[in-house]
Amino acid sequence: MVQCLSHPTPALGAAPRSAWRHFEHRADIGVEGAGASLAEAFEQAATALTAIVADPASVRAERRYMVTCDEPDPELLFVDWLNALIYRMATERMLFSRFAVRISGARLRAEIWGETVDPARHHPAVEIKGATYTALSVSRRSDGSWCARCVVDV
């Protein structure tokens, strides 16, 4: 199993234990989020997802959407969460930059904020096809924090 880094590269002013990063995959890109809670790790991974397409700092939190996922397996829940975001990005032509996730048992409820893709300002690099089960893991680290990761097909 691929392990999360114990100290992911902090980004965008994130707190030391909450961070996101991309990891290497020959054809595609891996996303990884870490945080004090499972929900925070999922939020960070969502930022990593946006960063595949554009700089998250360039995305204004103008419009809000609600996302709900139901899945008892935390790893499958993580992929469902990313795929729910990918679906919104594709159908609404949106990019998202702010995420507030709550997880209770098998249920994830989230508020997400973002704006319509503006090619001139966001310079979007690539479209995301789907989150995959490759290098998928949701794990608790020795310091009690959470880490969630998988490869995303682009």
Place this chain on the structure above:
Amino acid sequence: MKGLVRHGDTEWRIEPTGAMRVPVVIFASEALIRDMDDKVVEQAVNVAGLPGIVGGSYAMPDAHWGYGFPIGGVAAFDADQGGVVSGGGVGFDIACGVRTLHTGLDREAISAVRDELAEALYSTVPVGVGSTGSIMIDHRRMDAMLAGGAAWAVGEGYGRPEDLSRIEEHGRMAGADAKRVSDFAKKRQRGEMGTLGSGNHYLEVQAVTDAYDADAAAALGIAIGDAMVSIHCGSRGLGHQIGTEYLKQMAVAAPGFGIRLPERELACAPLQSDLGQAYLGAMRAAINCALANRQIITHLTRRVFEDFFGADLALLYDVSHNTCKLEEHVVDGEKRRLYVHRKGATRAFGPGHPDLPEDLRAVGQPVLIGGTMGTASYILVGTEQSMGLAFGSACHGAGRAMSRHAATKRWHGRAVQNELAARGIAVRSPSARGLAEEAPGAYKDVSEVVLAAEHAGLARRVARLEPLVCIKG
């Protein structure tokens, strides 16, 4: 590479052990094997253990780490022997493929208006993240498109009937079932008809630089100096959503079918199960979506060429890379109907195959291999030998040699664009980072890949093409 035993110049095998039901067979040169990701072997071994697999678990010369199946993986399954259909074995971009068109022009005619032509194509064919097509289709037309494929598009005025004979399945995949496609998938496709997408998808104007087989080139109507157009894209959001939804259903259902998955991405279902049949119906609908999409982009491209040159573009051929198709093959002297998965692999039927258009039947199926925006593409044809090697299959492209992240560290997009412009290649893209990620140096040597395919007998080289104009997402 671990466990591989060399058989001749371009064949490497692992005989069955443990859970493997068939051998792994990789077709590649020594140089390609040396650079091949170890994950290719691991994934090909996993595929070799799936129920009902027939013959072998094959990998093409451009194989690399995929999702469950290696990209470049080929495997056939017998429904009557518990065989499966795998969502991972088809992939997310169902029926992603390439079509190539004759322009009736030579490279000088293109070079004379290269930049203007690039601008016109770039502004006519929707490309990149967030782009939408000019064709919005409602629910009723969506279902008709999913049933009719390129034939539907021609009926709507995007192209002409003679195009259809030059498309696999004559432009319409039979057995598509729009009812097995979720409303989510249909909604995701609503604004994406006639869009190119992003990543490694492209539209190129190319020049033929070499002809390796004069008779085959003549049969395909290709000569050195000819200008051609190639379009690489797939089933867009609809295919991605079908892949996403069925992959999960198959992964969750697998234990109930008694299938042990070495990795979740190998998710599959018995062909003779409701889920297997539902996936086949949806996947075939996505194949039709890809065929319709490439047909609409062809129509848009034809408009530009008509405006510029009064030229009329004739379709050479259209191939799909990510599919599972029911085909008849001879195995150990016996004719069998098998479900052949090609994940990042091209169908390459040999001469005389009844599924080929009559006027190409003597030469074999055109196999269209996409390169990068700075190197070359190739046209090959299927061989008689290829039918017996890997169910009539060949490679599909160069395959990445480097991750996207590593590519952006090494190259800057606009510098790549300027360098290619200095070499006579006009590149247009909305994304500088996208260009860096797709830099020619991030890919394997496509020439080495097609040479290995030819040496292995999978397909025979007919012509080499190099880009003059490239529209990239």
